[in-house]
Amino acid sequence: MSKFSFPFLCLIIAVSVSGGFVNGNESKVEIYELKRGDFSFKATNYGARMVSLILPDKTGKLVDVVLGFESVKDYLNDTKNFGALVGRVVNRIKNAEFTLNGVVYHLDKNSGNNSIHGGKLGYNKVNWTVQEYVKDGPNPFIVFGYNSFDGEGGFPGNLSVTVTYALLHHYKLSVIMKAKALNKATPVNLATHTYWNLGGQNSGNILSDEVQIFASRYTPADKNIPTGEIAPVKGTPYDFLKPRQVGSRIHDPALNATSGYDINYALDGYDANKKSKAKKKMSLAVIVKKNKKTGIGMKISTTAPGMQFYTANFVNNITGKGGYVYQPYCGYAFETQGFPDAVNHPNFPSTIVNPGEIYTQYMLYEFQVAKKY
Numbered sequence: 112m113s114k115f116s117f118p119f120l121c122l123i124i125a126v127s128v129s130g131g132f133v134n135g136n137e138s139k140v141e142i143y144e145l146k147r148g149d150f151s152f153k154a155t156n157y158g159a160r161m162v163s164l165i166l167p168d169k170t171g172k173l174v175d176v177v178l179g180f181e182s183v184k185d186y187l188n189d190t191k192n193f194g195a196l197v198g199r200v201v202n203r204i205k206n207a208e209f210t211l212n213g214v215v216y217h218l219d220k221n222s223g224n225n226s227i228h229g230g231k232l233g234y235n236k237v238n239w240t241v242q243e244y245v246k247d248g249p250n251p252f253i254v255f256g257y258n259s260f261d262g263e264g265g266f267p268g269n270l271s272v273t274v275t276y277a278l279l280h281h282y283k284l285s286v287i288m289k290a291k292a293l294n295k296a297t298p299v300n301l302a303t304h305t306y307w308n309l310g311g312q313n314s315g316n317i318l319s320d321e322v323q324i325f326a327s328r329y330t331p332a333d334k335n336i337p338t339g340e341i342a343p344v345k346g347t348p349y350d351f352l353k354p355r356q357v358g359s360r361i362h363d364p365a366l367n368a369t370s371g372y373d374i375n376y377a378l379d380g381y382d383a384n385k386k387s388k389a390k391k392k393m394s395l396a397v398i399v400k401k402n403k404k405t406g407i408g409m410k411i412s413t414t415a416p417g418m419q420f421y422t423a424n425f426v427n428n429i430t431g432k433g434g435y436v437y438q439p440y441c442g443y444a445f446e447t448q449g450f451p452d453a454v455n456h457p458n459f460p461s462t463i464v465n466p467g468e469i470y471t472q473y474m475l476y477e478f479q480v481a482k483k484y
């Protein structure tokens with residue numbers, strides 16, 4: 112992994128686990144900006160969502176590579192999870208139920224008979240509090256917190272959750288997700304659901320961008336629910352081990368149940384043996400090669416075992432920033448996370464967090480810009 116600001120990373124990690132965890136203060140729902148020279152980022156505490164990420168293209172012009180809306184009001188109506196921090200458990204749970212320590216838990220059925228993204232009022236749709244906010248200077252960052260209650264969406268136990276967004280040097284964005292189980296064991300699986308388009312949020316589809324995914328296995332699914340198998344990507348349209356255009360096999364019959372990519376990968380670099388607390392190793396999940404128009408590239412690293420790759424197949428006719436209308440394949444979401452429905456598959460890495468334990472996912476986005484620094 113390339114170098115990044117370790118001392119600073121440690122500082123913000125310390126911030127987000129300190130004290131009694133999340134204070135319950137209400138914060139005004141608005142859009143907060145972080146700025147580091149010509150690199151800037153906006154987020155809202157509604158759903159702890161990423162709103163924009165702006166950086167220079169190869170001509171020096173500033174480009175926003177995050178899809179979304181201009182105002183909080185527009186986000187309140189969103190059903191496609193633009194920029195959202197998703198939890199308590201991202202993705203689907205089959206039949207909206209699971210058994211833990213002998214107790215059967217029934218969750219919100221908000222996707223057919225399944226539960227998705229934490230239920231009817233998941234973390235993507237609640238108002239988080241602003242715990243810390245440093246808008247500029249060398250280390251701009253913001254920490255959002257949320258106290259999730261016992262029974263929310265059907266999940267057991269109180270859970271204190273934070274997400275920290277920080278801008279680091281050389282066009283890096285760090286995202287740290289933490290969740291402390293306060294009184295009961297519970298599954299926890301958090302993810303960011305941001306749609307990216309490195310050609311600019313209003314530049315059309317992502318089908319000609321080249322992507323490389325560091326996973327030689329994936330979790331085959333039936334109607335979006337993993338079968339439990341962990342199968343090789345070799346010989347399937349899911350194989351992105353070598354860089355390849357997103358659109359090159361998007362019409363493969365194997366993908367037409369989902370109309371494009373919507374699948375979880377088992378990341379090769381996941382270090383199952385280093386599960387202890389903050390010592391988890393980060394591994395490279397995906398590289399998006401430099402976009403032809405802007406020259407902007409992106410690398411994502413994570414401590415999570417999986418990544419859902421979603422090509423915005425069902426984003427249809429949605430009016431976003433500047434009146435631009437988003438259509439299928441307008442962006443890609445690289446949702447690093449635990450495996451979907453893990454709570455019903457003992458062979459998947461466990462997502463259970465016991466009382467007093469802290470779930471963590473570290474993510475690092477490294478943007479490649481043509482500019483020399």
Ligand SMILES: *[C@@H]1O[C@H](CO)[C@@H](O)[C@H](O)[C@H]1NC(C)=O
Binds near residue numbers: 134135136
């Ligand atoms: C949040 O509430 C605590 C008391 O619970 C108070 O001490 C603190 O100053 C508040 N913080 C903010 C940012 O309002």
Ligand SMILES: *[C@@H]1O[C@H](CO)[C@@H](O)[C@H](O)[C@H]1NC(C)=O
Binds near residue numbers: 184185188
């Ligand atoms: C939100 O959706 C409702 C119903 O679809 C619509 O009436 C309303 O105008 C929308 N609000 C915004 C801000 O788009």
Ligand SMILES: *[C@@H]1O[C@H](CO)[C@@H](O)[C@H](O)[C@H]1NC(C)=O
Binds near residue numbers: 223224
């Ligand atoms: C949900 O489950 C019920 C009972 O098993 C079944 O009749 C129904 O068709 C299912 N609905 C969907 C959308 O799968």
Ligand SMILES: *[C@@H]1O[C@H](CO)[C@@H](O)[C@H](O)[C@H]1NC(C)=O
Binds near residue numbers: 238
């Ligand atoms: C979040 O805040 C918005 C804007 O103030 C408000 O309309 C909405 O009802 C709040 N949501 C919840 C779940 O409290």
Ligand SMILES: *[C@@H]1O[C@H](CO)[C@@H](O)[C@H](O)[C@H]1NC(C)=O
Binds near residue numbers: 259260293294
């Ligand atoms: C759980 O949260 C509720 C409020 O949401 C609070 O009343 C209760 O004291 C909390 N219990 C624990 C053990 O944190």
Ligand SMILES: *[C@@H]1O[C@H](CO)[C@@H](O)[C@H](O)[C@H]1NC(C)=O
Binds near residue numbers: 364368
């Ligand atoms: C998927 O695409 C193939 C080839 O284009 C076609 O034969 C098949 O009927 C399609 N299946 C569905 C479910 O649309």
Ligand SMILES: *[C@@H]1O[C@H](CO)[C@@H](O)[C@H](O)[C@H]1NC(C)=O
Binds near residue numbers: 428
């Ligand atoms: C797209 O959305 C606009 C505005 O909401 C609406 O007028 C138009 O009919 C929609 N087009 C399609 C093809 O759904």
